[in-house]
Amino acid sequence: MIPLSYIVALSAFLFCVGVFGVLTRRNAIGILMSVELILNAANINLVAFNRYSNGTDALGQVFSLFVIAIAAAGSVVGLVLIIAIYRNGKSIFVDKYDLMKW
Amino acid sequence: MAELVFFVIAAAICFFAVLVVTSHDIFHSSVWLAMTLLSVAGLYFYLDAPFLGVIQVLVYVGGIITLFVFAIKLTAHIGDKSIVQTNRQTIFAGLCCLILFALLMNMLQHSCHGPFPHSEPISLKQLGQSLVSVYVLPFEFISLLLLAAMVGAIAIGRDKK
Numbered sequence: 154m155i156p157l158s159y160i161v162a163l164s165a166f167l168f169c170v171g172v173f174g175v176l177t178r179r180n181a182i183g184i185l186m187s188v189e190l191i192l193n194a195a196n197i198n199l200v201a202f203n204r205y206s207n208g209t210d211a212l213g214q215v216f217s218l219f220v221i222a223i224a225a226a227g228s229v230v231g232l233v234l235i236i237a238i239y240r241n242g243k244s245i246f247v248d249k250y251d252l253m254k255w
Numbered sequence: 256m257a258e259l260v261f262f263v264i265a266a267a268i269c270f271f272a273v274l275v276v277t278s279h280d281i282f283h284s285s286v287w288l289a290m291t292l293l294s295v296a297g298l299y300f301y302l303d304a305p306f307l308g309v310i311q312v313l314v315y316v317g318g319i320i321t322l323f324v325f326a327i328k329l330t331a332h333i334g335d336k337s338i339v340q341t342n343r344q345t346i347f348a349g350l351c352c353l354i355l356f357a358l359l360m361n362m363l364q365h366s367c368h369g370p371f372p373h374s375e376p377i378s379l380k381q382l383g384q385s386l387v388s389v390y391v392l393p394f395e396f397i398s399l400l401l402l403a404a405m406v407g408a409i410a411i412g413r414d415k416k
Binding site: 154155156157158159160161162163165166167168169170171172173174176177178179180182185186187189190193196197200201203204205206207209210211212214215217218219221222223224225226227228229230232233234235236237239242245248254 | 257258261265268269270272273275276281282285288291292295298299302303307310311312315316318319322323325326327329330332339341342344345348349351353355356357359360361363371374375376381382385386393397400401403404405407408411412414
């Protein structure tokens with residue numbers, strides 16, 4: 154089997170790409186996509202450490218299942234919020250939105 | 256052979272992920288995201304977690320990507336190619352992410368040293384049994400969370416007229 158550090162390096166790269174997307178996207182949907190990349194990086198780590206550990210516990214896989222479920226719930230609510238904002242102001246660019254700024 | 260498979264999957268993940276964040280058209284970006292998630296599912300199969308791979312394909316590629324495509328099409332002219340999709344911090348953000356990656360690699364160099372024990376992969380039976388015995392409480396909370404998300408999505412998305 155390949156060394157664990159290769160998989161961790163891959164997930165670190167995926168995380169950094171996701172952070173780059175969150176920092177640079179103007180479109181709120183693009184930001185949500187980058188967040189999905191970050192969550193996938195975390196999932197890869199969980200599964201890899203579970204595979205390489207000595208125990209017979211399925212903790213890592215169970216938790217990455219939970220992360221997938223929470224990511225699904227989060228992106229559903231996020232996309233609905235984006236559509237509600239779009240209906241309100243005809244724009245979903247995050248640098249155009251100062252509705253909550255006092 | 257097994258190493259070659261891993262490197263192919265890893266190269267696919269990196270390539271598609273970079274395309275997701277750099278693509279000018281937000282719709283193309285969602286297609287690249289689907290490809291990235293499929294490659295991650297392949298990595299799960301490689302790591303002897305076939306159940307997770309199937310769930311990844313079902314939930315992410317089947318569900319979340321469909322939602323993304325719907326949201327992009329409902330906000331149609333926003334994702335147009337003629338509008339700039341990135342803000343002016345691209346260079347700074349790239350620099351920050353490079354530094355972050357270098358720091359993570361530096362940390363990785365001082366940890367994660369083998370040799371790792373060759374354990375048996377977790378079987379599907381084991382995963383299912385632990386889901387309804389040891390981890391039954393978080394499992395139930397997840398169903399509560401999904402219900403809350405569904406009700407919240409309907410309440411926010413409803414047209415108030």
